[in-house]
Amino acid sequence: MTGSKNNVSNQRGVALVTVLLFLVVVSFIAVTAAQNSALGMKMSGSMQDSYVSFEAAEAGAYAALGLAGGDQDPFKRQDLVDNPFADVEVHPLRNQAEDPADVPVDVDVLLLSTQRACPRPPEGRGGSSVAVFDCDYYRVESEHDVPGRARTHVKLGVVKTVIGST
Numbered sequence: 001m002t003g004s005k006n007n008v009s010n011q012r013g014v015a016l017v018t019v020l021l022f023l024v025v026v027s028f029i030a031v032t033a034a035q036n037s038a039l040g041m042k043m044s045g046s047m048q049d050s051y052v053s054f055e056a057a058e059a060g061a062y063a064a065l066g067l068a069g070g071d072q073d074p075f076k077r078q079d080l081v082d083n084p085f086a087d088v089e090v091h092p093l094r095n096q097a098e099d100p101a102d103v104p105v106d107v108d109v110l111l112l113s114t115q116r117a118c119p120r121p122p123e124g125r126g127g128s129s130v131a132v133f134d135c136d137y138y139r140v141e142s143e144h145d146v147p148g149r150a151r152t153h154v155k156l157g158v159v160k161t162v163i164g165s166t
Helices: 002-010 014-066
Strands: 080-082 105-116 133-146 150-163
Touching: 014 105, 014 133, 014 150
Parallel strands: none
Antiparallel strands: 080 105, 105 133, 133 150
16 A cells, blocks of 8 residues: 555656646647748738739739820820829729829830831731831830838830831
8 A cells, every 4th residue: 555655646746747748839839820820911911912013003004005096195206204194184093092193003104216117927917018107116114112012013015006207
């Protein structure tokens, strides 16, 4: 009897130490999982900001293209058209901000060269337009910038066909 009593007194506190070690391990796993989850949320938020920024910048470039052929055509052989939407009654990117003056998309139309040869169709696909058509080459640059979130810069090449040399 004395042997079993001695055995019990030697084992006092072993269960407590085992449970405490188990809790430390489980707590470490929980903290690591929470940190990974928070990192995943930050990454997905950054990706969403990036996609929204790209879509806004792309919308700016295509909105400038939408003005071609109209009263506010930005493709009229000017070296630089800064903010081609300045004279437009309803801003085409009005959904980007509550106040149209605060639209975070900056669009510029740059004239690269005038009266140059136009791109030709592949051989056997149409006639020749040499000396009939000239082309003006433009670059539309659109930038979306929201401080602290995302920034995207989109460049789009535009070729405008001009009949005869003007």
